[in-house]
Amino acid sequence: MICIVTVFILTVITYYIFDYLLRRLKVGGYHNRHVLVTGCDSGFGQRTAIKLDNLGFKVFAGCLTEDGKKYLSQNCSKSVVPFLLDVRSNESIQSALGLVKQNLPENAGLWGLVNNAGILVTAAPTELCTKSEYLASMDVNLFGLIEMTRSFLPLIRKCQGRIINTSSCAGRLACLVPVYTLSKYGVEAYSDILRREMYTTGIKVSIVEPGGFTTPISSGEKILESVQKAYNQGSEDVQSVYKVFVENFFKRILIVQGSSNLDLVVDTYIHGLTSCFPRTRYTPGNDSKFLYIPISYLPTCLADWILKYNLK
Numbered sequence: 001m002i003c004i005v006t007v008f009i010l011t012v013i014t015y016y017i018f019d020y021l022l023r024r025l026k027v028g029g030y031h032n033r034h035v036l037v038t039g040c041d042s043g044f045g046q047r048t049a050i051k052l053d054n055l056g057f058k059v060f061a062g063c064l065t066e067d068g069k070k071y072l073s074q075n076c077s078k079s080v081v082p083f084l085l086d087v088r089s090n091e092s093i094q095s096a097l098g099l100v101k102q103n104l105p106e107n108a109g110l111w112g113l114v115n116n117a118g119i120l121v122t123a124a125p126t127e128l129c130t131k132s133e134y135l136a137s138m139d140v141n142l143f144g145l146i147e148m149t150r151s152f153l154p155l156i157r158k159c160q161g162r163i164i165n166t167s168s169c170a171g172r173l174a175c176l177v178p179v180y181t182l183s184k185y186g187v188e189a190y191s192d193i194l195r196r197e198m199y200t201t202g203i204k205v206s207i208v209e210p211g212g213f214t215t216p217i218s219s220g221e222k223i224l225e226s227v228q229k230a231y232n233q234g235s236e237d238v239q240s241v242y243k244v245f246v247e248n249f250f251k252r253i254l255i256v257q258g259s260s261n262l263d264l265v266v267d268t269y270i271h272g273l274t275s276c277f278p279r280t281r282y283t284p285g286n287d288s289k290f291l292y293i294p295i296s297y298l299p300t301c302l303a304d305w306i307l308k309y310n311l312k
Contacts, residue, residue: 041068087144109158211285
């Protein structure tokens with residue numbers, strides 16, 4: 001019996017050492033590789049574009065605003081091409097496709113697509129959310145990601161490149177924030193399907209599932225504002241039901257602060273683009289890695305019991 005346990009432990013240790021060393025192998029030749037990153041106005045996307053530039057990649061940085069485009073133009077080398085991109089618009093996506101093709105060397109493809117663009121429309125509970133809010137969230141977080149992937153797949157196939165889709169720990173464990181969570185569950189499903197479809201093409205698909213981070217789209221102030229707005233628009237009957245919930249929600253947001261270390265997420269993007277053997281899933285952030293993802297593996301009744309205080 002002791003022999004069996006010893007062999008098992010040694011096998012596990014050997015596996016993790018081998019896995020660690022294997023995933024440290026790099027593809028190299030960064031200066032000949034082209035990557036497109038969406039949502040580069042701020043946060044993860046902006047930081048990723050700058051880091052890729054420093055590594056020597058050629059970067060197409062999609063920005064929603066002129067300010068975002070201007071910032072990258074002023075703070076990056078000429079290897080970064082900032083351009084306006086609204087992933088909600090098929091016309092904007094096709095315009096981006098034309099720009100990328102125009103700037104790629106002859107017969108070259110796109111090494112990587114980082115679908116980083118995202119939005120948190122509201123953090124309100126289900127009864128206070130409207131259909132238009134669900135659609136607005138899905139339009140950016142899921143449908144925009146799908147259309148970007150579909151449009152750029154032929155270029156990525158040329159390089160047998162990488163697709164990195166930004167999901168969330170909320171895409172693995174549904175707990176509050178229904179509008180956002182629904183879109184991220186969609187990203188998880190789509191990415192799993194895509195990864196399996198791409199097996200024979202050589203394209204590798206990775207999913208990034210961050211925990212809580214302080215970014216312009218997920219600041220405590222914006223979250224509180226969205227919940228208060230939804231609550232104020234509810235009927236008196238609905239407000240009476242959710243009054244205590246909203247008050248407690250405000251207290252929790254003020255206590256729980258997301259990590260400000262954006263590099264935890266950015267470095268997973270970089271690893272997915274540079275490793276010879278990128279991971280299928282990345283879970284940056286201690287809350288994602290050690291709380292939400294582990295809870296997602298528990299029996300439903302136990303996970304519900306652990307999380308029920310969030311709904312009080």
